[in-house]
Amino acid sequence: TILISSLGLGTTLTFIGSHWLLVWMGLEINTLAIIPLMIRQHHPRAVEATTKYFITQATASTLLLFASVTNAWTSGEWSLIEMLNPTSATLTTVALALKIGLAPLHFWLPEVLQGLDLTTGLILSTWQKLAPFAILLQLYPLLNPNLLLTLGILSTIIGGWGGLNQTQLRKILAYSSIANLGWMITILHYAPNLTLLNLILYIIMTLTTFLLFKIFNSTKINSIASSSTKSPLLSIIALLTLLSLGGLPPLSGFMPKWLILQELTKQSLFIPATIMALMTLLSLFFYLRLCYATTLTMNPNPTNMLSSWRTKPYHFTLILLTSATLSILL
Amino acid sequence: MMYFMFVMMIGLILGLMGVASNPSPYYAALGLVTAAGVGCGLLVGHGGSFMSLILFLIYLGGMLVVFAYTAALAAEPYPESWGDWSVLLYVGLYLVGLFVSGKYFMVKGWGLHWTGVEELSNLDMVRGDFLGVALLYSDGGWMLVLGGWVLLLTLFVVLELTRGLSWGTLRVV
Numbered sequence: 389t390i391l392i393s394s395l396g397l398g399t400t401l402t403f404i405g406s407h408w409l410l411v412w413m414g415l416e417i418n419t420l421a422i423i424p425l426m427i428r429q430h431h432p433r434a435v436e437a438t439t440k441y442f443i444t445q446a447t448a449s450t451l452l453l454f455a456s457v458t459n460a461w462t463s464g465e466w467s468l469i470e471m472l473n474p475t476s477a478t479l480t481t482v483a484l485a486l487k488i489g490l491a492p493l494h495f496w497l498p499e500v501l502q503g504l505d506l507t508t509g510l511i512l513s514t515w516q517k518l519a520p521f522a523i524l525l526q527l528y529p530l531l532n533p534n535l536l537l538t539l540g541i542l543s544t545i546i547g548g549w550g551g552l553n554q555t556q557l558r559k560i561l562a563y564s565s566i567a568n569l570g571w572m573i574t575i576l577h578y579a580p581n582l583t584l585l586n587l588i589l590y591i592i593m594t595l596t597t598f599l600l601f602k603i604f605n606s607t608k609i610n611s612i613a614s615s616s617t618k619s620p621l622l623s624i625i626a627l628l629t630l631l632s633l634g635g636l637p638p639l640s641g642f643m644p645k646w647l648i649l650q651e652l653t654k655q656s657l658f659i660p661a662t663i664m665a666l667m668t669l670l671s672l673f674f675y676l677r678l679c680y681a682t683t684l685t686m687n688p689n690p691t692n693m694l695s696s697w698r699t700k701p702y703h704f705t706l707i708l709l710t711s712a713t714l715s716i717l718l
Numbered sequence: 719m720m721y722f723m724f725v726m727m728i729g730l731i732l733g734l735m736g737v738a739s740n741p742s743p744y745y746a747a748l749g750l751v752t753a754a755g756v757g758c759g760l761l762v763g764h765g766g767s768f769m770s771l772i773l774f775l776i777y778l779g780g781m782l783v784v785f786a787y788t789a790a791l792a793a794e795p796y797p798e799s800w801g802d803w804s805v806l807l808y809v810g811l812y813l814v815g816l817f818v819s820g821k822y823f824m825v826k827g828w829g830l831h832w833t834g835v836e837e838l839s840n841l842d843m844v845r846g847d848f849l850g851v852a853l854l855y856s857d858g859g860w861m862l863v864l865g866g867w868v869l870l871l872t873l874f875v876v877l878e879l880t881r882g883l884s885w886g887t888l889r890v891v
Binding site: 390391394397401413416417420421423424427 | 864867868870871872874875878879
């Protein structure tokens, strides 16, 4: 319980902080509090994932501290929104990109996510992204737009391409996270409210997906293929949620992508917009493959109809599912 | 005085190179001791006497001693010191990097080029370094509470990570 409350405390501190030290402390509290949650299962893969996570996040926090201290040294300003030293601003961007797992600093994310159980992976993919984005959203006019665009486009490319050969669901979700974060970071300099919209919708959709996989108790494509016999309603919901993650209209996952592309074309960034749209097709392919396996095809040797129903605690996901799929485009 | 600071700065770089060149933990701890020692001297030279005392006490006297004991638990029969070839390779690389960057940043013409560093505090009644700590206990009371909470959290994290004497995750070897 002290761990979960410290997770909440850390993110809250980063949200309310206006001094760099307080913001840094919030990020460190988040890292520290999630370490024992990750290692709860005690097998060597979880231990390795925890070690990798700790080292990468500690490096990112150190870089962030270094950037803020350099900024304070050269300009005397500890306030979060006054970052007058451009080197510090670039270093902050790189540090936060390492924190959330943007390409080319994404290499830890698939292996770390693979080593965790689905609930801890959910906390890592959704809650831990809130605090760094709070910093990025406050800093957006001071960051280098070329660097942000490069990080974003590279993330969509690697997120799409890297997820193609995966059969483990957690690694697929890791690459989908990389691609979605790429979309979010691209538009940060031009329209940060779209970044926020994309972040919120991504959190809702990923929450839904992780909870679905938890209910089906499956971590591979093989085991989710027999999900339509366990609960046909939930596998149809899985279909819609996965297509929403892929960004198909009329589901709500299309809305941020459309608005981001529109904003990019308004800024005359046609080539980045085209590249990102094309690379999202790659990630759509592996979402579609998941849909194939779960809903659209029957598994050989189907068990005879529905087995025992799940108990009540998982039903709160239904509220999120409705918002994930059936919200209309504005 | 300037020469003294210069020697201490060289000692700092050499000590940190000794740590980063990947020897066995005992030698790395020795490098850390020298680096922290001359770093404290540098701090004193800039006026932060309280800070340097705290660094000596807590860092060297607390954390490094605990690290030395844990390293002694994982003793190896042939530790790699700075005389072994794998470590010397790193040392050579760092020396090359040091000379290249030194030539670029610091040596102009025939002499060394000093950059100005501000002094931390003047000779007031309350100097800069321990004024901060005093503020932590008075106006920054909530920061103290936060610091205490995080320390408690770290305690629980470490206890959870090392739970179970020989069947736990991080085992006593």
